[in-house]
Amino acid sequence: MAAKDSGAESKRSRRTGASPRSGQEPRSESPLSLERIVATAVELLDAEGLDGLKMRRLADRLGAGAMSLYWHVGNKEEVFDLALDSVLEYRGPAQADESDDWRGEVVHMLKDWRASMLRHPWSAALLPRRALGPNILNRLELLSRTLSGAGVADADLNVAIWSLWNYVIGATITRANFDLSEDDRAAAQQRLTALSQHYPTIERSRLLLDNDWDGAFRKGLDFLLDGLSPRR
Amino acid sequence: MAAKDSGAESKRSRRTGASPRSGQEPRSESPLSLERIVATAVELLDAEGLDGLKMRRLADRLGAGAMSLYWHVGNKEEVFDLALDSVLEYRGPAQADESDDWRGEVVHMLKDWRASMLRHPWSAALLPRRALGPNILNRLELLSRTLSGAGVADADLNVAIWSLWNYVIGATITRANFDLSEDDRAAAQQRLTALSQHYPTIERSRLLLDNDWDGAFRKGLDFLLDGLSPRR
DNA sequence: GAATTGACTCGTACAGTGTACGATTTATTC
DNA sequence: GAATAAATCGTACACTGTACGAGTCAATTC
Numbered sequence: 411m412a413a414k415d416s417g418a419e420s421k422r423s424r425r426t427g428a429s430p431r432s433g434q435e436p437r438s439e440s441p442l443s444l445e446r447i448v449a450t451a452v453e454l455l456d457a458e459g460l461d462g463l464k465m466r467r468l469a470d471r472l473g474a475g476a477m478s479l480y481w482h483v484g485n486k487e488e489v490f491d492l493a494l495d496s497v498l499e500y501r502g503p504a505q506a507d508e509s510d511d512w513r514g515e516v517v518h519m520l521k522d523w524r525a526s527m528l529r530h531p532w533s534a535a536l537l538p539r540r541a542l543g544p545n546i547l548n549r550l551e552l553l554s555r556t557l558s559g560a561g562v563a564d565a566d567l568n569v570a571i572w573s574l575w576n577y578v579i580g581a582t583i584t585r586a587n588f589d590l591s592e593d594d595r596a597a598a599q600q601r602l603t604a605l606s607q608h609y610p611t612i613e614r615s616r617l618l619l620d621n622d623w624d625g626a627f628r629k630g631l632d633f634l635l636d637g638l639s640p641r642r
Numbered sequence: 643m644a645a646k647d648s649g650a651e652s653k654r655s656r657r658t659g660a661s662p663r664s665g666q667e668p669r670s671e672s673p674l675s676l677e678r679i680v681a682t683a684v685e686l687l688d689a690e691g692l693d694g695l696k697m698r699r700l701a702d703r704l705g706a707g708a709m710s711l712y713w714h715v716g717n718k719e720e721v722f723d724l725a726l727d728s729v730l731e732y733r734g735p736a737q738a739d740e741s742d743d744w745r746g747e748v749v750h751m752l753k754d755w756r757a758s759m760l761r762h763p764w765s766a767a768l769l770p771r772r773a774l775g776p777n778i779l780n781r782l783e784l785l786s787r788t789l790s791g792a793g794v795a796d797a798d799l800n801v802a803i804w805s806l807w808n809y810v811i812g813a814t815i816t817r818a819n820f821d822l823s824e825d826d827r828a829a830a831q832q833r834l835t836a837l838s839q840h841y842p843t844i845e846r847s848r849l850l851l852d853n854d855w856d857g858a859f860r861k862g863l864d865f866l867l868d869g870l871s872p873r874r
Numbered sequence: 875g876a877a878t879t880g881a882c883t884c885g886t887a888c889a890g891t892g893t894a895c896g897a898t899t900t901a902t903t904c
Numbered sequence: 905g906a907a908t909a910a911a912t913c914g915t916a917c918a919c920t921g922t923a924c925g926a927g928t929c930a931a932t933t934c
Contacts, residue, residue, distance in 0.1 A: 442882080477886095535767070542833075551843055554847060572813070579879060580807065612803075630802075630804060636869035700894090708913075
């Protein structure tokens with residue numbers, strides 16, 4: 411298993427150490443930099459979604475020409491990669507490192523993960539396509555260590571990790587994409603009612619109208635962790 | 643919760659009932675039809691992936707002009723919707739309807755679901771964006787009925803369904819996107835080894851090199867079902 | 875100081891993309 | 905036949921990512 415590589419490398423071999431800024435004028439606009447490009451890309455993605463990120467528009471927001479971006483970045487895919495990883499950083503739980511509440515730690519990290527992605531709804535759909543940014547590896551490493559310390563057998567460890575991964579990814583992608591306007595919601599309800607004779611059970615349980623995403627995520631995660639808990 | 647609507651409707655209000663085919667010549671090429679368009683779109687998607695579906699190329703394969711498609715279809719998104727749902731049909735398990743093996747039934751349906759999507763790897767990424775095709779609703783209805791009949795409490799039913807949904811979607815999207823060439827695989831392994839001091843645990847467990855996707859899917863599903871099983 | 879180098883910026887151009895529009899061809903109905 | 909509807913498709917347009925090469929400007933070397 412592995413993630414794809416963007417293939418292209420930016421030409422700039424190394425960042426110039428400290429900002430030179432020797433002159434007196436602070437430049438008409440602040441100078442381009444990878445950091446600024448990535449931060450602005452995240453803004454643009456948040457505002458306009460995955461399809462809204464266009465190189466020309468990104469350059470506009472940066473007060474630069476479109477082709478200037480290509481000095482710092484190999485191609486558009488690399489912008490996606492960098493934006494994605496920049497959004498997935500995790501600083502551990504608030505309290506000390508040496509907690510014995512492994513379950514609480516797992517839940518905390520996964521809830522934070524989901525929350526981070528929902529703050530940037532384009533990120534969930536992107537993640538499975540390019541999985542190996544350092545921040546994601548960090549989370550997987552932490553998960554791995556915690557479960558291992560909790561007594562999950564080595565033979566079950568990978569399965570456990572992937573199960574949690576699958577659950578979080580699936581839940582978050584689904585949630586991010588079902589975030590609809592009121593109009594969409596009304597139309598959907600109407601459509602479903604029209605079909606209710608074909609789907610009586612999900613109609614009765616109001617599966618598609620249930621709105622408690624956070625609660626459902628939390629409860630389902632509990633079920634999964636129940637199943638994963640090492641049998642004594 | 644609801645799925646987005648394509649927005650556009652094809653102009654053709656209704657299919658002509660029976661193929662007229664009154665003439666004697668079978669036409670230079672067979673005539674365009676929604677069915678043929680969708681089937682060819684699936685072929686093209688299978689061959690070239692999500693990005694490979696271009697209206698012009700689809701028309702080429704059909705022996706038609708690009709704009710002819712728009713008589714049958716509102717826009718490109720609608721092609722995606724139709725292709726997706728056409729790939730997700732489910733005919734129940736082989737044996738009789740009235741099995742008391744609810745768990746076997748659930749596993750069968752979910753394995754089949756995953757297999758269907760992996761046969762068309764573009765489908766997994768598409769599904770969460772437009773969830774409400776009739777074939778998907780059928781699967782959810784079946785799932786709902788089976789779990790309910792198995793004794794899952796009404797209060798837990800929606801959570802259980804979404805948990806399984808999340809798991810299947812996450813697993814399948816991940817699997818479909820990690821399907822790499824040998825070169826990619828080698829590159830990834832090398833990269834990971836280079837970073838092994840940062841991620842010792844996942845390196846040791848060979849998390850990212852484990853290849854038994856089917857087994858992992860099955861085992862994780864068992865864990866999840868363990869957690870979901872109604873307590874006696 | 876002059877010349878050279880390298881980091882960086884960006885205008886122009888090109889080969890695509892989805893699809894609006896309207897003309898055209900073919901089938902159906904009177 | 906004539907009139908209408910169903911279906912096809914050529915052309916055109918606005919917009920995309922990015923290749924290419926010319927330009928700017930500061931630091932470095934003589």
